[in-house]
Amino acid sequence: MAHDTHLSRRNFLWITAGAAALSACSGSNDTGASADGASDDPAAARILRYHDRTSAPDSLDPARGGGNVTLLTYDMLIRKAPDGSYEPQLATSWGYVGSGNTTFEIALRPDVSFTDGEPVTAEAVKANIEYRRDPAVGSQSAPHLALISQIEMVDELTVRLHLSEPNPLMPELFSQSPGGPGLLINPAVLADPSVLATETYGVGRYMLDPAETVLGDHYALVPDPTYWNADDIVWDKVLIHYMPEESAALAALQSGQLDAARVTFASVEAGKAAGLAATGPGYPIVLGLNLIDRAGQTSPALGDERVRQALNYAVDREKIVTALVGDSGRPTDQLSAPGQPGWHDEPFYPYDPDRATELLTDAGYADGFAFTVRIPQSEEHVRLTQAIADNLSEIGVEMKIDAIPPDQYQGDDATNRGYGALYLGWGVEPPYRMASNFWLPNATNNAFDTLDQDLVDLNQQSAAADEDARADLDQQIIARVAELAWFLPIVLHGESVLFNSDVVEVPWVDFASVPLVSEFRPAG
């Protein structure tokens, strides 16, 4: 029987050793978990440990987005600063040639090389454009790049793009626009671009350290010794984490495992209460409803402009915003944001249920009507939609909510004509770009292909306008969209950054700022 006891101890040791051995097989998965692991001690070196979002980028290929990791590992041609201005990076100058926004020229910085020593040339820009135009790549910029009819190599460092139709947003496209060609990939790897998903091949301040990276969980970045501007390398190491639970990220931040974290409104107050510095909100996202059935096919009432306007008057945005996002948002009745093109300071639809009832009566719907909205099933979306529905019920309008699991939502929402409205959640972009997503007849989120000739005309004028003229046109476009009441915008909200101010400085300008880790600097 003593034998049994001995076996039991031995089994224990075997299992413990086995678990350790299994762990060892996982390689270097150090996420900086050790509370005071020597290698990650920010006091000993300038190390930034940052939680970016709850889900990691699908791929490190800049053509597919790549998030903050790519912003540190790929320089962009034109850098969009926190205040929204464009600054040189790999491009020293850029601009439209002549009038009409149909020819765009980019001049490159001389004597800059990729990590393999190959120089950055106009050929690289051309190769990057062509790569992202390939539908198999899945770049969001493909439809915009399709407008480039000819890529002219003026000289080794200058490229001139000829467009098949005017486009006023080329500087934006060649900045850090998600999926855009601004983040320059070494053309040598474009022959076999599969490596881009897991490795980095740019001109970048930092390089991916595969030994300390677990793709999809955390990414370790170390300085590139060959980088052209050593002054811009301000960290000895950057660790970017993607923790699935924001509450866990907050705990890691409070316990000193992280130095900064991008968070939603749900964590801002808790972070401040814990003594963390907070900045934001920024990167404005407009939430509300897209009233897609503007011809009244599913619900005839929605075909009447007065009815759609009534819905806009009936919602107490101030109250909803305070309850849902607090100080991390602000009410809106337009598809723009303060500091962004097209924004109007005065509201179009102040809360006025009497006016809403009056408009409904004028339209012949004094007894109300019903329509259905399709939304992704998440707590945030359901709460907002339910709040809207409660407000609308007060003027006799019944809004039925059809909540779909989020992973099944995107499938047919753009072409689904079975609903009166869809959920709207969109990062605010210049009106010219919003048009191709929302209000032109072939827009990706215009399910019924509704046409408003005024909007089409304004968009065409904006396409060819110079910067000053476009500012006025943007205002007209946003006003026209509001007048048509094709949407029911409710809240502009943004993400904030919680951080340890002893370790990191987070530059911020206004609501339009975007919390990019590439802008973070060591404290002091």
Place this chain on the structure above:
Amino acid sequence: MFRLITRRLAISAVLLFVISLLTFILQSLAPGDVAETILGSGSGSVGRSYSEEQYQQLRQELGLDQPLLVQYWNWLTSAVLGDLGTSPVSGLDVTAAISSRLPVTLSLVALGTLATAIVGVGLGVVSAVRGGRLGRVVDVLSLLGSALPNFWLALLFMALFAVTLGLLPATGFVSFTDSPQGWAESLVLPVTTLVVAGAATFAKQTRDSMLTALTHDSVRMLRANGASEASIVWRHALRNAAIPVVTLVGLVFIGLFSGAVFIENVFALPGIGRLAVQAANQHDLPVVQGVVVALTLVVIVTNLLVDLTYGWLNPKVRTP
């Protein structure tokens, strides 16, 4: 014994085939596909940022326009040769992705099962032997553990041991080779959460088995022969009570793989559970298939080990 193992392995091959086919079909029938994931990735918006033409072109490139069985056959013929493919979403080699994630989960589950069994069996034995007030206290404590919401418990541990006391890391995983101490520290809170939630099952099973074993004639005989109580409990009764507990070890080990998804999410551990959930949400079929195959193999091996342990504990099982 050899025949048992051979028969099990033969059944396992069929099982793997059926499960992989069912997974493939069910995953393919779910609304949405990986082309939508790829085109929609990075937008962070609710709405569509790509055209129907782009979508159809990408579907064609990815072979999603082929009949379902053709797609499955293509996967199967590669998988049989050891190639589980590449994720169309992340570009990761599926075998490499699983190899890097599985050890994290196995560490968590192996230690979780071990700690849960030790605590649960201990509580069960104490409850059976002592009975009375102490037994009831043990019963209440173990049931309380299973009643507490895991998520709440995990956050409570984090707040107390990581944020307030600063004793342990709140999140993350350290591999054993990088730092044995860091490895142990990174697993304390996740494993403790698993133990608190799972020990009650062990305690109850052990208590019931022990109560039966302690009333057995052989125990009366041992007592009559003057054997010590400790010897009766730990050497004789517990061994007789061990077979249902061993079954439970196997079931808990397998069950913790599903529980690990939650633990990995809360504690930000880069395990296979997170990989599986993310892949399923992204309609990433090669990764989902790879994870399912890997986990099916784990279940097969675990069940085989449980059966072999029966034989070790009870010689009657070994006789045909």
